[in-house]
Amino acid sequence: MSIFNIFRRKTSRQIAKDRLKILLISDRVNCSPEMMELIKNDIAEVISKYMKIDTSNMDIQISKAGTNSRNGKSPVLYANIPILDLRN
Amino acid sequence: MSEVIVVTSGKGGVGKTTTSANVGTGLAEMGKSVVLIDADIGLRNLDVVMGLENRIVYNLVDVIEGNCRLKQALIKDKRHAGLYLMPAAQTRDKNCITPEQMIKLIDSLKEQFDYIILDCPAGIEQGFQNAIAGADHAIVVTTPEVSAIRDADRIIGLLEANEIKRIDLVINRLRHDLIRRGEMMTVDDVLDILGLPLLGVVPDDENVVIATNQGEPLVGKGSMAGQAFYNICKRLAGKEVPFMDFSKNVTLWARFSGLFKKSLQEEQA
Numbered sequence: 001m002s003i004f005n006i007f008r009r010k011t012s013r014q015i016a017k018d019r020l021k022i023l024l025i026s027d028r029v030n031c032s033p034e035m036m037e038l039i040k041n042d043i044a045e046v047i048s049k050y051m052k053i054d055t056s057n058m059d060i061q062i063s064k065a066g067t068n069s070r071n072g073k074s075p076v077l078y079a080n081i082p083i084l085d086l087r088n
Numbered sequence: 089m090s091e092v093i094v095v096t097s098g099k100g101g102v103g104k105t106t107t108s109a110n111v112g113t114g115l116a117e118m119g120k121s122v123v124l125i126d127a128d129i130g131l132r133n134l135d136v137v138m139g140l141e142n143r144i145v146y147n148l149v150d151v152i153e154g155n156c157r158l159k160q161a162l163i164k165d166k167r168h169a170g171l172y173l174m175p176a177a178q179t180r181d182k183n184c185i186t187p188e189q190m191i192k193l194i195d196s197l198k199e200q201f202d203y204i205i206l207d208c209p210a211g212i213e214q215g216f217q218n219a220i221a222g223a224d225h226a227i228v229v230t231t232p233e234v235s236a237i238r239d240a241d242r243i244i245g246l247l248e249a250n251e252i253k254r255i256d257l258v259i260n261r262l263r264h265d266l267i268r269r270g271e272m273m274t275v276d277d278v279l280d281i282l283g284l285p286l287l288g289v290v291p292d293d294e295n296v297v298i299a300t301n302q303g304e305p306l307v308g309k310g311s312m313a314g315q316a317f318y319n320i321c322k323r324l325a326g327k328e329v330p331f332m333d334f335s336k337n338v339t340l341w342a343r344f345s346g347l348f349k350k351s352l353q354e355e356q357a
Contacts, residue, residue, distance in 0.1 A: 012272030016234050017277050023234070024241050024281065 029062045036060065042078060052085040092194055093205045093324075094127075094223035094249070098239030100210030101221060102231045106296060108207035109137040109318070111227070114307040114321030116171035118200040123162065123172045125194075127219035129184065130210035132176035139303025140173050141168065149177035152189045154163035158196055173202075182214045187221030194222035212246060220247065225254045227287060231261045234272040237281060244282065255337040256287035259309075263292045264334040264357075275331075291334050 044055045059080040112124040129149065135141045148159040151174070153319045166169035177184075197204055197229040208219035220226065226247050240257075247255050257267035259278055267273035275289055293313035299306035305331075306314040307321065312334070319329045 013270045013273050016273050017281070020234055020237055020281055023238055027238065028245065066180070079312065083218060 025062060036062075039077075043081070047081060051083055051087070054082040054084050057082050089226060090198045090201050090204055092198075092206070092223045093225045093227060094206040094208050094220050094252075094277065095227045096216065096219065096243055097210065097229040097236070097341060098207035098212065098243040099230075099236045103229050103258075103290070103296075104210070104234050105133050105137050105298065107227065107229050107258055107260065107290075107306045107320075108134060108205055110169060110178050110307040110314075110317035111321055111324065111326070111347065112203070112205045113138075113168060114318050115166070115205075115304040115324065116168035117308055117318075118321060118325060120325070121200065122203045123149040123173045123197055123201045124195075125204065125206045125232070126176040126218040127190075127206050128180065128217075129210065130181045134207045135163075135175045136299055136303060138305065139174055140175075141303075144175045147175045147177045148193070149180050149184060149357065152185050152193060158193075168338065169206050182209065182218065185218055187217050187346065190218045191222040191246060195294055196238065199228045208249060212242065216243075217239040218299060220250055220252060223252060224253045225256070227256050227258055228256045228277065228282075228284065229260055230282070232259060232275075233280055237273075237278060240282060255284055257282060257284040258288045259286070262289055286331070287294050288316055289331055289334075290320075291323045291332075 040058065040060045043060065044053065044058060047053050048055075061078050062076070092235060093111075095104050095111070097104050108124055112122045116122045124138070125148065126132045127148075128134070131145075135144060140163050143163045146156040148161065150156045151158055151161045162172040163172055163175065165173065194204055204222075206219050207221060209215035215301055228240050228243055228247070230236045244255060257279070259275055262275065263272055267274050275286070282287055291312045293311055295309075295311035296313050299314075305317075307317040308314055312332070316332060319332065322329045
């Protein structure tokens with residue numbers, strides 16, 4: 001490993017932390033991938049009534065709440081839905 | 089009123105037995121009466137870490153099954169007057185006792201001891217359920233590694249579901265040299281993820297291996313880990329003890345090269 005590589009790469013500490021954060025989200029929420037898929041399809045169906053969305057690139061996940069949550073532990077449902085056309 | 093503490097972790101090999109032995113010994117050194125219960129039926133090891141393996145006649149299962157009286161299964165420690173060990177059975181398995189029987193056993197020990205410390209087996213099955221049944225305080229031991237922290241998180245969820253009132257964290261085997269290089273999660277990283285109150289931080293120390301070889305807990309002795317374990321005992325007894333600064337133990341060269349790397353890093357940024 002060249003000396004310059006050391007500074008460019010992400011430290012393994014950061015990698016470990018990032019991996020754990022994602023890992024624990026699915027561990028903590030007792031939510032099966034099948035159920036997530038059902039939720040995803042339902043959301044897509046509802047949004048599609050109002051605008052054209054890219055369902056193949058849509059992403060939903062349950063993650064730890066932001067700083068505004070009261071106890072900091074309650075999870076949030078996060079959805080990233082690419083819009084193809086705002087007009088229906 | 090005695091305090092019942094279970095030492096648990098989920099993952100094996102992170103230092104539950106070492107922590108149990110040292111915390112028990114440290115509390116005894118402070119003049120408390122302590123009983124250590126090895127709840128790892130079938131894979132007992134607390135006796136070996138304590139150096140008491142040659143004195144076992146009866147065990148926990150014998151008491152529960154009524155093969156002996158409670159006192160007959162309690163092994164007196166070599167060095168501390170107020171310290172006793174109740175060994176696990178080696179030739180039985182975890183399903184041979186129930187949580188109710190454990191609670192009954194613990195209740196019968198409460199009159200005699202200030203602290204009842206249970207060394208929990210790895211895993212989340214029957215052995216875990218037995219070990220936590222009578223506890224009102226849990227010490228979760230983890231190391232700063234992904235697998236250990238993941239398992240600790242699972243255990244914390246189970247402890248909360250079982251209404252354990254107080255749950256504290258001990259981070260074991262911290263390596264300051266790795267942290268300095270950014271190759272190990274820091275104490276704050278682990279606390280950020282697990283969100284438990286910190287009871288102690290134990291550095292990775294070869295003296296732990298030596299102490300285990302000799303069957304003598306190192307708590308309170310000259311080593312870094314021994315000091316860290318003693319601090320945990322003091323905190324358990326309600327004293328405020330500042331957390332140790334392990335960076336002081338870093339060699340001059342490590343400091344110098346760390347400084348060099350840091351300045352280079354700043355230049356890059």
